[in-house]
Structure formats: structure tokens, C-alpha cells
Amino acid sequence: MTSDTFRIGKAIEVRRLGFGAMKLPTDAGSRESSIAVARRAVELGVTLIDTAYLYGWGANEELLVEALHPFPKDVLVTTKVGVVPPDPPRDATLCGRPEVLRDQVERALRRLRVERLDLLQLHRVDPEVPLADQVGTLRDLRDEGKIGHIGLSEVTVAELDEAREIVAIASVQNRYNLLDREHEAVLDACTAAGIAFLPWRPVLPATTAGEVAAVAAELGATPAQVALAWLLGRSPVVLPIPGTASIVHLEENVAAAGLRLADRHRARLDALRAE
Template sequence: MGEANTFRIGGTIDVRRLGFGAMHLPTEPGEARKSAVEVVRRAVELGVTLIDTAYLYGWGANEELLVEALYPYRDGTLITTKVGVVPPDPPRDAALCGRPEVLRDQVERALRRLRVDRLDLLQLHRIDPEVPLADQVGTLGDLRADGKIGHIGLSEVTVAELDQARRIVDIAGVQNRYNILDREHEAVLDACTAAGIAFLPWRPVHPAASEPTGEIAAVATELGATAAQVALAWLLDRSPVMLPIPGTASIEHLEQNVAAASLRLSDDQRSRLDAIRPSP
């Protein structure tokens, strides 16, 4: 695994740049859950070291699935989770809540569920507009000072919000939606690249990227790869701080995703992919 395939989060945690997003893994008892456990274990066997989850994903059930699959954890495995969302009353699925006491409670619960003494990368799932940002990231900073958090990350933030947060605490990661057909957060990625902050794009493969025609399909044919692999390879090529976290409940798709880290785009292929007009 060469240097180009790894990144050091916060200057201290080495991970393989192609990670795994656990969000869509089924957690209900049964055969689907058993298969999900096997997918996670296979990911680690293939060298994946960064696994992304959140309290929101099943209200802790996703974290518990990862523990069932991986505990005791292999050395070098980083499970990053998120806090700051709570179950609301119907009909909504979730509500933002960045109150300090809620963040502290969710961090404590995550520590217990994941069976760790410290969350090496803890992300604020969303900024709660009803709570001052300084209170939200300041609370996470206090928890880091207490040794319960290693590094702090943000999710779905603007450049201005990232700048504001960085004036309060060190930010080691940002998780925004980004892919070859959705580059709304290009400026945030550029800010992360300039600052050496890990950028974890969620939804790293746009559904339309697998269309059988167009530039992505053409490059896929040239490389003998799938369109999804080309989309992931483009992300890895886009910035050295890029840490895509594609998710799947299929071992076959997992293996294809991991193999995308070995694809190398030519200058011509890169230019053609860069020129694709992102979806509105």
C-alpha cells in the first residue's frame, strides 16, 4: 500500500484512503444481518481501515453491528461515528440537536456501544442552527481535552462554517456530499485540501454515474473497469485528502469498490472526467 493510497487524519491516524460506509447495512436479526457482518469483516480483510457510521443509523444499531463484526478490533482500524441528531416525533425521521448536554450524552453512549475508551474521529452530524456553533464544537473540544475524543470532524458544512469552527477547535475531517456528478461542495473540498483536512465524501458514487453511455462509461471500457470504479478512482485522483466511503451490502460490490483504489487515470481520461457537467 503506497503513500498515495493512505492519509494521516489529524496528523496522527493513518488510514487507507478508500474506506467503507456502513449506513445501509441491515441490522435487523436474520440472514440479512449475518450477511452484513460478513461484508464488514471482508472489508477489513481487504485492507479497509476507515469505517464510517453514526448514531442516526438505526439509533445505535449500526454501531452495534460493527462491534459484532469486528470486536476486538484489528490494529489500525478506525471506526468514525457521528452525534448531534435525535429521534423526533413523526412524521420526520430525525431532528438536529447540538445542545451540549445531548452531545456529551451521545458521546458517552457511543463509547460504550463501540467498546472503546476514545472515539479517534468523532463527527458532528450536522450543525444545529438553534445552538451557537461555539457551544457545539466547544463541547466536543472539551470532550477531546478529557480524552474521550481524539479528533473532531464536521458534516455538511460550508466554507464559512468550517472557518468559524476552526477558530474554536482543530478540525480534522469534513464529511460532505460530493461525487463526480455532484460537486456542490467543491469549495469546501478545496479548503480541506489546502488545510490538510480529511474530506470524506458521502454518496461518493452518484446513481447516474452508472449510465451505460457517456464519458464515465467510455473511460470504464478503456480501463476494463466498472463505471462505479471509475467514479471512485476519479475521487481518489481529485485530492490527496479525499477519503471516499462507499457503502454496500454485497461482498461482490465491496471487492469492486476496494479494487478501484488500484485504478490509475491517464491525463486524457482525467481531463475528460473533469469536464463532465455535474448534475443540477
């Protein structure tokens, strides 16, 4: 039977169904509601919360601090660096220069009020900077005690292999869901290596598929719960991080951890692909 937990980097045990904080509004009018959602996630047993500097340029991290700090010992708040804010006429852009990554890590430590980022992910690989320089900087920060474990996001198998020659990689965060399986090979590589795979956008567009709705109706579940249950059964290294600003949707998502798909249901879902 598939475990409901996973040890990231063979060290940090989390429940496999996490929470993506990206969708939490940080404006004054919505802040109280967003804080309530974050706190409810922890109350429901969520122990993996994903954020990033990109999400409001630090505002999302600060929201989580207001809601949860000091973070419970069993809760992992993971963040990402490697994107810089808009500088008109330039839009927000990737930046993996060593001095930028180092500065963003230092700022994240201060915003999150921690001495170490237990899991820090490179938000994207900057094509203008050698991957060895980007990953090497994170390795140096790990050696300095400022990062516990290192992850990557939106990488290919080749990039993952190259990074692993430089430092141990604990997680990969690529877009992946029932209908969007572009990164199937990356997931398989993570499965083989025991690397946590955090699929972002884990629900949409799967909930729009008629077959998903049909399976959900047979199980007395929601299409979102079926999509998440399919991911949890896809590989023991998969840690979905669905995001929402609604407590009702949060509770529905968390309940998906208890949904088990029969072989006949999984076979029908496995056959689906995005049009």
C-alpha cells in the same frame, strides 16, 4: 504519485479508500450477511469505517462491534452525533445542544466498547444552537480524553473556518462526487489545510453518466471504480467511503484504489457536471 494512505489529524494513518457502513442492514434476517461484509472489508485492507448514531439509532454501531470488536489496531471506526430520533409527530431532527452531544458521545463509547472515539464527527450543524457551543462541547470532550479528533459534516467554508478558530478540525464529511461538486470550495479549503475530506455518496449518480461508462469500458473497469478513482485523484485529502451490503460490490470498490486514470481520461471526466 498520489499516496494510498492519509494521516487524519496528522496522526491516524488510514488507507484512503474506506467503507461506509450505513447500508448494512441490521435486522435478524440480514445480520449474518452484514457481518460478513464488514469482516471482508477489513480482510481486504480497509482501515477506515464510517458509521453514525443516526444509522439505526445505534444499531449500525452495534453491528460493527459484533463483526469486528475488539477493533484491529490499524482500523479506525468513526461515528457521528448530533441527530435525535423521531418523536411523533416530529421526524428525526438535528440537535446540537451541549447536553445532547455529551450524552450521545457517552452512549457511543459504550456501544462501541472503546474508551475513546478516535474520530468523532458532528453529523450536521444545528442552526438553532451557536456553532461555538456545539464545537466547544466536542472540544471539551476531547480535552477529557473521550474524543481523539473532531470532524464536521455538511458544512460551508465559513462554518469550517469558524470551527477551526475553536478547535482543530481533522475531517469534513460532505456530499461530493464526479457529477455533484457543490462543495468544491470546501474540498479546496480542506486540501489547503490538510484536513481529511470524506465524500459521502461518492458513486451515485456518477455511474449513470454515459461518459463514465465509456471510460470504464476503455479501462476494463466498472463505472463505480472509475468514479472512485476520479475522487482519489482529485485531491490527496479525499477519503471516499462507498457503502454496500454486497461482498461482490465491496470487492469491486476496494479494487478501485489500484485504478489509475490517464490524463486524457481525467480531462473527459473533469468536464462532466450533473444535468
